[in-house]
Amino acid sequence: xxxxxxxxxxxxxxxxxxxxxxxxxxxxxxxxxxxxxxxxxxxxxxxxxxxxxxxxxxxxxxxxxxxxxxxxxxxxxxxxxxxxxxxxxxxxxxxxxxxxxxxxxxxxxxxxxxxxxxxxxxxxxxxxxxxxxxxxxxxxxxxxxxxxxxxxxxxxxxxxxxxxxxxxxxxxxxxxxxxxxxxxxxxxxxxxxxxxxxxxxxxxxxxxxxxxxxxxxxxxxxxxxxxxxxxxxxxxxxxxxxx
Amino acid sequence: xxxxxxxxxxxxxxxxxxxxxxxxxxxxxxxxxxxxxxxxxxxxxxxxxxxxxxxxxxxxxxxxxxxxxxxxxxxxxxxxxxxxxxxxxxxxxxxxxxxxxxxxxxxxxxxxxxxx
Amino acid sequence: xxxxxxxxxxxxxxxxxxxxxxxxxxxxxxxxxxxxxxxxxxxxxxxxxxxxxxxxxxxxxxxxxxxxxxxxxxxxxxxxxxxxxxxxxxxxxxxxxxxxxxxxxxxxxxxxxxxxxxxxxxxxxxxxxxxxxxxxxxxxxxxxxxxxxxxxxxxxxxxxxxxxxxxxxxxxxxxxxxxxxxxxxxxxxxxxxxxxxxxxxxxxxxxxxxxxxxxxxxxxxxxxxxxxxxxxxxxxxxxxxxxxxxxxxxxxxxxxxxxxxxxxxxxxxxxxxxxxxxxxxxxxxxxxxxxxxxxxxxxxxxxxxxxxxxxxxxxxxxxxxxxxxxxxxxxxxxxxxxxxxxxxxxxxxxxxxxxxxxxxxxxxxxxxxxxxxxxxxxxxxxxxxxxxxxxxxxxxxxxxxxxxxxxxxxxxxxxxxxxxxxxxxxxxxxxxxxxxxxxxxxxxxxxxxxxxxxxxxxxxxxxxxxxxxxxxxxxxxxxxxxxxxxxxxxxxxxxxxxxxxxxxxxxxxxxxxxxxxxxxxxxxxxxxxxxxxxxxxxxxxxxxxxxxxxxxxxxxxxxxxxxxxxxxxxxxxxxxxxxxxxxxxxxxxxxxxxxxxxxxxxxxxxxxxxxxxxxxxxxxxxxxxx
Ligand code: HEM
Ligand SMILES: [Cu+2]
Numbered sequence: 009x010x011x012x013x014x015x016x017x018x019x020x021x022x023x024x025x026x027x028x029x030x031x032x033x034x035x036x037x038x039x040x041x042x043x044x045x046x047x048x049x050x051x052x053x054x055x056x057x058x059x060x061x062x063x064x065x066x067x068x069x070x071x072x073x074x075x076x077x078x079x080x081x082x083x084x085x086x087x088x089x090x091x092x093x094x095x096x097x098x099x100x101x102x103x104x105x106x107x108x109x110x111x112x113x114x115x116x117x118x119x120x121x122x123x124x125x126x127x128x129x130x131x132x133x134x135x136x137x138x139x140x141x142x143x144x145x146x147x148x149x150x151x152x153x154x155x156x157x158x159x160x161x162x163x164x165x166x167x168x169x170x171x172x173x174x175x176x177x178x179x180x181x182x183x184x185x186x187x188x189x190x191x192x193x194x195x196x197x198x199x200x201x202x203x204x205x206x207x208x209x210x211x212x213x214x215x216x217x218x219x220x221x222x223x224x225x226x227x228x229x230x231x232x233x234x235x236x237x238x239x240x241x242x243x244x245x246x247x248x249x250x251x
Numbered sequence: 252x253x254x255x256x257x258x259x260x261x262x263x264x265x266x267x268x269x270x271x272x273x274x275x276x277x278x279x280x281x282x283x284x285x286x287x288x289x290x291x292x293x294x295x296x297x298x299x300x301x302x303x304x305x306x307x308x309x310x311x312x313x314x315x316x317x318x319x320x321x322x323x324x325x326x327x328x329x330x331x332x333x334x335x336x337x338x339x340x341x342x343x344x345x346x347x348x349x350x351x352x353x354x355x356x357x358x359x360x361x362x363x364x365x366x367x
Numbered sequence: 368x369x370x371x372x373x374x375x376x377x378x379x380x381x382x383x384x385x386x387x388x389x390x391x392x393x394x395x396x397x398x399x400x401x402x403x404x405x406x407x408x409x410x411x412x413x414x415x416x417x418x419x420x421x422x423x424x425x426x427x428x429x430x431x432x433x434x435x436x437x438x439x440x441x442x443x444x445x446x447x448x449x450x451x452x453x454x455x456x457x458x459x460x461x462x463x464x465x466x467x468x469x470x471x472x473x474x475x476x477x478x479x480x481x482x483x484x485x486x487x488x489x490x491x492x493x494x495x496x497x498x499x500x501x502x503x504x505x506x507x508x509x510x511x512x513x514x515x516x517x518x519x520x521x522x523x524x525x526x527x528x529x530x531x532x533x534x535x536x537x538x539x540x541x542x543x544x545x546x547x548x549x550x551x552x553x554x555x556x557x558x559x560x561x562x563x564x565x566x567x568x569x570x571x572x573x574x575x576x577x578x579x580x581x582x583x584x585x586x587x588x589x590x591x592x593x594x595x596x597x598x599x600x601x602x603x604x605x606x607x608x609x610x611x612x613x614x615x616x617x618x619x620x621x622x623x624x625x626x627x628x629x630x631x632x633x634x635x636x637x638x639x640x641x642x643x644x645x646x647x648x649x650x651x652x653x654x655x656x657x658x659x660x661x662x663x664x665x666x667x668x669x670x671x672x673x674x675x676x677x678x679x680x681x682x683x684x685x686x687x688x689x690x691x692x693x694x695x696x697x698x699x700x701x702x703x704x705x706x707x708x709x710x711x712x713x714x715x716x717x718x719x720x721x722x723x724x725x726x727x728x729x730x731x732x733x734x735x736x737x738x739x740x741x742x743x744x745x746x747x748x749x750x751x752x753x754x755x756x757x758x759x760x761x762x763x764x765x766x767x768x769x770x771x772x773x774x775x776x777x778x779x780x781x782x783x784x785x786x787x788x789x790x791x792x793x794x795x796x797x798x799x800x801x802x803x804x805x806x807x808x809x810x811x812x813x814x815x816x817x818x819x820x821x822x823x824x825x826x827x828x829x830x831x832x833x834x835x836x837x838x839x840x841x842x843x844x845x846x847x848x849x850x851x852x853x854x855x856x857x858x859x860x861x862x863x864x865x866x867x868x869x870x871x872x873x874x875x876x877x878x879x880x881x882x883x884x885x886x887x888x889x890x891x892x893x894x895x896x897x898x899x900x901x902x903x904x905x906x907x908x909x910x911x912x913x914x915x916x917x918x919x920x921x922x923x924x925x926x927x928x929x930x931x932x933x934x935x936x937x938x939x940x941x942x943x944x945x946x947x948x949x950x951x952x953x954x955x956x957x958x959x960x961x962x963x964x965x966x967x968x969x970x971x972x973x974x975x976x977x978x979x980x981x982x983x984x985x986x987x988x989x990x991x992x993x
Contacts, residue, residue, distance in 0.1 A: 040554055050334045055546075057342040059587060062587075065346040069354065070611075094288060105277065108277075109274065161608070169595060217313075224287070229302075345668065352672065
């Protein structure tokens with residue numbers, strides 16, 4: 009919510025700098041010359057790094073834990089390598105990457121004053137986002153089918169939590185983009201308000217890069233081999249005598 | 252944006268890449284993703300232990316490309332660059348430390364411990 | 368975004384403060400929001416104080432039965448949680464809100480409505496936490512909420528849920544406030560106010576806000592996992608399920624240690640303003656002070672596991688965290704020397720504000736030193752979980768933060784209200800607080816080293832801790848009385864206190880250049896900043912503050928007609944949206960019908976609250992900002 013609030017907070021470019029009586033005292037609208045909402049957005053993304061960082065750390069700490077329990081004879085439920093569908097998820101990852109492209113195209117359009125382009129690309133971005141979410145929904149129901157739920161085992165818990173919170177971010181992004189699209193259709197987003205699009209775009213690309221990380225760490229790096237990252241890190245620590 | 256006072260900031264922003272460039276970048280990103288998935292299916296990559304480092308390098312490449320070009324960090328005000336990179340490095344350090352701390356702990360105390 | 372469609376300038380400028388309840392509920396003025404934060408936080412401080420007094424009464428003698436063991440758990444949990452999240456943090460935010468925009472010469476914060484939103488969400492979070500008392504479900508697992516104390520098997524009631532949902536709500540409030548402060552400091556400074564001319568308090572506002580936005584996500588994530596464990600039945604913190612209770616401890620302290628600096632740095636900022644004024648000397652080593660603050664903030668993220676020396680992290684981890692912890696004492700010590708250096712050869716005036724500031728310097732040193740003691744793992748093995756730790760953190764949190772906040776209150780009270788707090792009562796206030804505080808907490812070092820564990824509701828006769836505990840309890844009541852003196856002082860002053868001039872302390876920074884209390888628009892014309900300690904420069908030029916040689920008054924700037932100053936419109940949407948958020952959170956805690964949508968079972972209040980919240984945000988986005 010934070011980002012949405014921050015972006016929607018002000019209507020004018022320089023934050024609410026107009027309250028600074030800029031026109032009267034003649035000082036620049038903001039100290040840095042940058043837009044306040046954009047700074048707020050970057051601050052939010054910085055903070056969100058730490059949020060996803062914590063969740064990813066959790067995932068990596070518990071990665072392989074389900075196997076360990078199996079080896080200890082206490083295993084339950086499907087294991088990652090039995091259930092993760094890499095070709096399917098590759099397509100999701102591709103869809104989200106393409107949505108980043110349509111997002112920058114939307115921004116480029118409105119920066120040139122091309123309102124029609126803005127609408128098309130915004131709509132395309134929201135659509136691709138929705139496709140991604142649909143894919144995630146099917147993935148989740150499929151897993152449920154195969155016996156993996158949120159509480160089945162530690163793999164299910166950490167997997168659904170991490171990817172679910174990413175999905176929640178995408179959902180907020182889609183709603184945001186749709187709001188911008190509706191505003192544009194009602195004549196609300198003009199060339200000099202390209203910043204509204206730019207800020208939504210920053211959020212959107214951030215969600216994309218989080219997926220880049222998740223795709224690699226959760227899906228691609230093998231679970232059933234010794235060479236998973238944590239094992240490697242562990243080995244390295246041992247070698248330098250820290251293990 | 253409000254009037255001319257923002258000249259300094261506007262300066263950088265006018266050098267945004269063109270649409271062609273954006274599309275080229277998307278193609279590159281797609282190719283990298285394809286490579287990532289493809290190497291996953293090469294046995295040799297698994298056996299030689301090259302897979303994980305390769306995946307790391309490729310996804311870091313994707314990550315940097317998106318923040319650099321699509322999020323304009325390469326062209327925009329350095330303030331944004333500092334803010335984000337600082338947060339990123341900080342988060343990475345904390346994640347790394349957390350993983351190391353909790354992993355090492357499990358090795359020491361977990362029932363059965365880990366294969367090394 | 369109606370105003371985007373047609374960027375009209377709203378009519379009716381606001382120059383006179385509106386009055387009445389409605390004007391407070393809809394205010395977006397940073398000064399009023401600051402006052403609301405301050406008053407609310409003070410009420411919570413009293414509540415937390417009462418809890419502490421009950422705790423101390425229970426411990427006054429061995430084997431007392433004033434409260435049950437279970438109630439005792441609730442009391443110390445709520446005491447800690449209240450003091451940290453509902454009293455000290457928001458009181459710091461009160462000063463950020465009131466003082467910082469004035470210090471940097473802004474007319475308001477960057478996002479005034481978001482600012483109001485932060486306050487209302489904070490209030491909702493505070494109410495939720497304390498509602499738990501009425502549902503016989505007060506949180507009872509400590510302010511650190513260690514797993515597995517928080518697991519449903521050990522704690523099946525709603526107690527922990529109130530705690531985790533309450534903290535989650537408060538976290539949102541803090542983060543929103545912090546984003547606002549960061550952007551305000553970066554982007555709303557008056558012309559000429561470069562970063563290195565900025566008053567130290569504004570610097571600490573920035574640094575603390577950065578700490579907030581980087582530290583809170585860790586506890587947000589940790590609490591989400593806890594919520595899943597409790598509401599959905601996952602096992603993130605359960606060893607048997609493949610989880611790990613230590614993950615909670617790590618994530619909590621990744622947040623928790625930066626949090627202690629979030630608590631103390633604002634107080635450091637406050638005394639860094641006060642000591643120069645009452646020494647009539649510019650702050651000694653301004654830039655070193657800035658760098659030390661940055662260094663503390665940076666290092667503060669690398670020391671968290673010093674809270675976990677006794678869990679068995681292994682010698683390497685212990686050594687690394689011991690090292691980094693000792694390292695952080697260096698920039699902290701630098702600050703102490705800066706304050707002392709400022710006072711050396713100054714012409715000191717021991718007003719109440721100055722007494723509290725010097726009180727901070729002296730008392731914080733004691734807390735800092737005991738901190739360095741248990742930065743050593745072997746030493747900590749002795750002290751961990753004893754009253755020694757309680758002594759340590761009260762010396763930093765009370766002797767540091769509370770003294771600093773009291774100093775700030777005495778210092779800025781005339782600016783905020785236009786009246787000077789009574790100095791005679793003020794001195795009573797200070798000395799009673801000082802004596803009571805030391806009587807309460809110093810002996811805790813002794814009983815702690817003698818082995819008295821924290822968190823236990825009683826102790827045996829033959830432990831020998833009885834006499835000291837009685838002494839401590841008496842000290843606690845003296846300390847509490849000092850707050851009564853403070854309240855009497857405030858009431859008396861508001862009734863008929865001495866009227867304050869614009870600049871009663873001959874101060875250095877530009878918040879004293881405007882009237883007391885300041886007009887809604889803060890400054891008729893935005894000041895031009897040419898120097899650090901701008902107001903002293905305006906008054907004394909090159910002669911310096913202590914010289915007594917006044918500079919020829921600079922030609923008054925061309926006055927701006929206040930009615931032409933544009934101010935943000937009041938709005939009730941922040942309040943409505945925060946109310947929705949409150950309902951949403953409440954829906955997770957109290958019995959209410961369950962709505963089933965597909966796989967999702969939602970208590971009905973959750974979607975209702977969520978809807979109110981979102982609709983109000985949209986309404987606010989499309990309402991003209993003014
Ligand atoms: C010189 C700097 C400091 C050092 C070296 C230091 C060191 C430590 C250590 C090692 C502990 C863990 C002790 C244990 O539980 O066994 C601790 C606990 C604590 N410290 Fe500090 N500290 C310092 C400053 C501060 C400051 C400035 C604050 C707050 C304003 C603070 C607040 C706390 C609190 C609240 C705890 C107890 C947390 C709990 O277990 O509930 N410390 N400190
Ligand atoms: Cu600490």
